[in-house]
Amino acid sequence: MTAAIKADWIAADWGTSNLRVWAMAHDGSVVAEACSDQGMGKLDRDGFEPAFLDLAGAWIDGPTTVIACGMVGARQGWAEAKYARVPCPATSDALSQATTKHPDLSVHIIPGVCQDSPADVMRGEETQIAGFLARNLNWDGVICLPGTHTKWVHVSANEIVSFQTFMTGEMFAAISQSTVLRHSVASEGWDDTAFETALSDTMSRPERLATNLFSLRAEGLLHDMSATTARARLSGLLIGAELAGARPYWLGQQIAVIGAGKISALYIKALGLQGVPATQVQGDSVTLAGLTAAYRRLKG
Amino acid sequence: MTAAIKADWIAADWGTSNLRVWAMAHDGSVVAEACSDQGMGKLDRDGFEPAFLDLAGAWIDGPTTVIACGMVGARQGWAEAKYARVPCPATSDALSQATTKHPDLSVHIIPGVCQDSPADVMRGEETQIAGFLARNLNWDGVICLPGTHTKWVHVSANEIVSFQTFMTGEMFAAISQSTVLRHSVASEGWDDTAFETALSDTMSRPERLATNLFSLRAEGLLHDMSATTARARLSGLLIGAELAGARPYWLGQQIAVIGAGKISALYIKALGLQGVPATQVQGDSVTLAGLTAAYRRLKG
Numbered sequence: 001m002t003a004a005i006k007a008d009w010i011a012a013d014w015g016t017s018n019l020r021v022w023a024m025a026h027d028g029s030v031v032a033e034a035c036s037d038q039g040m041g042k043l044d045r046d047g048f049e050p051a052f053l054d055l056a057g058a059w060i061d062g063p064t065t066v067i068a069c070g071m072v073g074a075r076q077g078w079a080e081a082k083y084a085r086v087p088c089p090a091t092s093d094a095l096s097q098a099t100t101k102h103p104d105l106s107v108h109i110i111p112g113v114c115q116d117s118p119a120d121v122m123r124g125e126e127t128q129i130a131g132f133l134a135r136n137l138n139w140d141g142v143i144c145l146p147g148t149h150t151k152w153v154h155v156s157a158n159e160i161v162s163f164q165t166f167m168t169g170e171m172f173a174a175i176s177q178s179t180v181l182r183h184s185v186a187s188e189g190w191d192d193t194a195f196e197t198a199l200s201d202t203m204s205r206p207e208r209l210a211t212n213l214f215s216l217r218a219e220g221l222l223h224d225m226s227a228t229t230a231r232a233r234l235s236g237l238l239i240g241a242e243l244a245g246a247r248p249y250w251l252g253q254q255i256a257v258i259g260a261g262k263i264s265a266l267y268i269k270a271l272g273l274q275g276v277p278a279t280q281v282q283g284d285s286v287t288l289a290g291l292t293a294a295y296r297r298l299k300g
Numbered sequence: 301m302t303a304a305i306k307a308d309w310i311a312a313d314w315g316t317s318n319l320r321v322w323a324m325a326h327d328g329s330v331v332a333e334a335c336s337d338q339g340m341g342k343l344d345r346d347g348f349e350p351a352f353l354d355l356a357g358a359w360i361d362g363p364t365t366v367i368a369c370g371m372v373g374a375r376q377g378w379a380e381a382k383y384a385r386v387p388c389p390a391t392s393d394a395l396s397q398a399t400t401k402h403p404d405l406s407v408h409i410i411p412g413v414c415q416d417s418p419a420d421v422m423r424g425e426e427t428q429i430a431g432f433l434a435r436n437l438n439w440d441g442v443i444c445l446p447g448t449h450t451k452w453v454h455v456s457a458n459e460i461v462s463f464q465t466f467m468t469g470e471m472f473a474a475i476s477q478s479t480v481l482r483h484s485v486a487s488e489g490w491d492d493t494a495f496e497t498a499l500s501d502t503m504s505r506p507e508r509l510a511t512n513l514f515s516l517r518a519e520g521l522l523h524d525m526s527a528t529t530a531r532a533r534l535s536g537l538l539i540g541a542e543l544a545g546a547r548p549y550w551l552g553q554q555i556a557v558i559g560a561g562k563i564s565a566l567y568i569k570a571l572g573l574q575g576v577p578a579t580q581v582q583g584d585s586v587t588l589a590g591l592t593a594a595y596r597r598l599k600g
């Protein structure tokens with residue numbers, strides 16, 4: 001018979017699509033972890049507690065604090081955690097407390113960060129940034145967080161100074177799945193040269209994006225361009241246009257790219273081609289560091 | 301009892317989404333018309349003849365010629381009508397004949413036009429251009445055909461010299477329906493000022509498209525921007541980026557915009573704001589003129 005797992009506290013990264021939880025010990029080590037597809041996008045307000053207990057309920061034995069970040073703090077989340085406004089530390093102390101029926105549970109949600117002009121918002125990334133800064137005190141530079149909505153974040157003196165979101169990842173999905181290019185773009189496979197050429201095309205001529213997109217279709221019809229090449233080209237066109245728009249963020253800056261996946265590697269490669277060195281940082285690891293830092297501040 | 305309608309010949313505009321047919325008299329007048337949603341995208345090769353006869357079968361009384369344009373001539377269409385290559389007249393005589401089991405039917409499909417570099421294709425628009433030129437002999441200038449895939453076509457000496465397709469219409473649909481902006485963008489309604497501001501934003505800074513898109517979401521969350529304003533802004537951002545990319549086509553040119561709908565009016569407005577006068581031309585009317593010109597050439 002194995003001993004039951006008990007959490008001293010529980011860390012939760014709760015985004016639109018997924019819920020990820022860690023059973024934590026007081027010393028900051030991970031005792032157990034679990035995840036499910038019960039993202040905030042699938043739940044109404046009454047659905048959050050059951051979704052959480054399904055995953056982490058067995059770890060609770062006596063009063064337990066939960067620290068959560070991400071879309072769980074949106075207006076339609078478990079409890080709204082109102083945005084902090086830039087310039088601000090990535091680590092807000094104004095956690096929101098969520099209502100729970102469980103007698104032993106105390107749930108605290110980390111607020112997102114907003115910017116008035118240009119209007120922009122983040123939820124979850126601020127916790128990754130806080131985790132990164134907890135490990136790299138007084139680091140100044142730009143943090144790039146690639147994903148569905150890629151963020152470029154200017155960090156200085158342990159504060160988020162400004163940031164800018166690009167819908168690049170979501171445009172890739174919408175264009176490759178919901179337009180005529182679904183016939184032309186493979187769902188996997190890669191072509192480095194095609195990526196680099198396309199990247200350079202839209203970095204220098206970003207205004208040609210919508211016509212370069214249709215060319216992917218025409219190149220397939222007229223010149224038998226492969227669906228794998230089209231996939232790499234589509235990615236290069238979109239990231240190239242983003243790099244052209246984000247130039248004030250990366251030019252002459254020290255860059256950290258947070259994220260483990262293939263997409264972060266593409267950003268690092270693309271930045272490298274511009275002569276900009278960038279360091280890749282594991283996303284999960286800084287998320288957990290940010291949640292841990294918030295727990296420690298809460299417990300004084 | 302009414303007399304049965306009889307076509308001397310039948311004109312067909314057969315695109316990806318719809319089939320439109322006209323019963324024509326020898327003198328070029330329209331006797332009757334009909335349409336259905338049996339576009340090429342829904343049909344396999346054996347499906348074309350039944351779909352056509354469902355709509356136009358009752359008009360056939362004795363040997364009848366059909367002239368068709370559009371995606372019906374694609375590789376997956378009723379019969380492939382291979383592209384003519386620019387520079388070329390919009391009016392090719394190399395019609396493809398489709399196989400039919402009907403003893404009285406003779407079906408001819410107008411080929412599309414292609415361009416090697418940059419790779420580009422059109423099917424259907426060439427017939428509208430031919431119809432426009434049949435009415436405006438020796439017209440030199442640029443024809444803009446707004447739609448799912450907007451075309452800019454340089455016409456000189458009755459030939460298509462070059463052209464360029466922008467996926468603007470399809471990007472509008474994919475972004476407003478298949479991304480997070482579906483929560484922010486209304487399905488109807490309008491805001492002229494928002495359209496004009498957004499148009500100007502991406503005309504001058506096309507590289508900011510992907511970040512301006514996310515701003516629509518953030519402006520809604522932070523500043524209560526209405527879904528109607530977001531709709532007009534999205535349209536302005538995409539058309540502005542297109543105009544920036546199509547500048548070599550419209551700058552200092554005489555422009556004809558083919559299309560009756562609201563979308564053509566937006567292009568004319570956008571061009572007008574750049575000081576470029578553009579004439580709006582009814583799309584159906586030039587389609588029919590182009591099909592009629594092809595019929596007359598076939599009959600010598």
